[in-house]
Amino acid sequence: MRVVISIGGSVLAPDLDSERVEAHASVVETLAREGCEIGAVVGGGGVARDYIGAARELGANEVQLDQIGIDVTRINARLLIAALGSQVDPKVAHDYEDAGDAIRRGDISVMGGVMPGQTTDAVAAAFAEYVDADLLVYATSVDGVFSADPKSDPDATKFEEMTAGELVNVIADIEMSAGSSAPVDLLAAKLIERAKMRTIVLDGTDPSRIEPAVLRGEHSGTDIIPEGGDEPTYWAQ
Numbered sequence: 001m002r003v004v005i006s007i008g009g010s011v012l013a014p015d016l017d018s019e020r021v022e023a024h025a026s027v028v029e030t031l032a033r034e035g036c037e038i039g040a041v042v043g044g045g046g047v048a049r050d051y052i053g054a055a056r057e058l059g060a061n062e063v064q065l066d067q068i069g070i071d072v073t074r075i076n077a078r079l080l081i082a083a084l085g086s087q088v089d090p091k092v093a094h095d096y097e098d099a100g101d102a103i104r105r106g107d108i109s110v111m112g113g114v115m116p117g118q119t120t121d122a123v124a125a126a127f128a129e130y131v132d133a134d135l136l137v138y139a140t141s142v143d144g145v146f147s148a149d150p151k152s153d154p155d156a157t158k159f160e161e162m163t164a165g166e167l168v169n170v171i172a173d174i175e176m177s178a179g180s181s182a183p184v185d186l187l188a189a190k191l192i193e194r195a196k197m198r199t200i201v202l203d204g205t206d207p208s209r210i211e212p213a214v215l216r217g218e219h220s221g222t223d224i225i226p227e228g229g230d231e232p233t234y235w236a237q
């Protein structure tokens, strides 16, 4: 089974805690031991937003701000690489060909951002499509996709499952400026829709939730069900 896991910067490195990074690496290594081929994509989190905020005040334009965000995602990717054993490609992959080559060699491949105008959510979706992944997992700071932002709307309700088309509609109105927050960005949702990619959005603040989601489909987040795709099969069945 080939899996791409997007690990939000806000869950991997809300602060510089090596034990937390180690815990995420340990889940990735466990899945690899179970026979999964793994690509990981790491976000920039609060550190990226702090840099982006400061540079915006200094007059940087949105592309320059995105470039700063990309730099931070790659630093976070280096943290995850540092915590992974010898099975990881030691380079942060800057494009999908390099990342795909690493996976074909049997390595775990880690990416950060690749180009302005998107977030690492879209990188993960494109990476998953490029390597024909069986599953894409977004480990983020909220336990799934809600009808509205649960941090600002107490009446927001969680989707246990939804189609990629429904996901596109829910997130279409979320702002797309550098450093913005969404469970999955709009470009990622469109890529998931066209690739008919089976996708899970879950709370990754406790990384131990990722393993049962990947191996047995057990999680409390949101399943994005591909329209016209195959029925899900689980590695451990």
Ligand SMILES: Nc1ncnc2c1ncn2[C@@H]1O[C@H](COP(=O)(O)OP(=O)(O)OP(=O)(O)O)[C@@H](O)[C@H]1O
Residues within 6 Å of the ligand: 007, 008, 009, 010, 011, 042, 043, 044, 045, 046, 139, 140, 141, 142, 144, 145, 146, 147, 148, 149, 150, 151, 152, 170, 174, 180, 181, 182, 183
């Ligand atoms: N409809 C929605 N459903 C769920 N979360 C939403 C929704 N709209 C906005 N959000 C916000 O999206 C955020 C989740 O993503 P966020 O960008 O914070 O972190 P991440 O995906 O883990 O990656 P990073 O921190 O690297 O950007 C949450 O803070 C949540 O408040």
Ligand SMILES: O=c1ccn([C@@H]2O[C@H](COP(=O)(O)O)[C@@H](O)[C@H]2O)c(=O)[nH]1
Residues within 6 Å of the ligand: 008, 009, 042, 043, 044, 045, 048, 065, 066, 067, 068, 069, 070, 073, 112, 113, 114, 115, 116, 117, 118, 119, 120, 121, 123, 177, 178, 179, 180
């Ligand atoms: O491919 C990419 C990835 C990221 N960015 C910019 O970086 C920040 C932080 O990334 P997150 O995935 O949100 O953690 C993002 O808001 C973009 O500004 C990018 O431009 N391109």
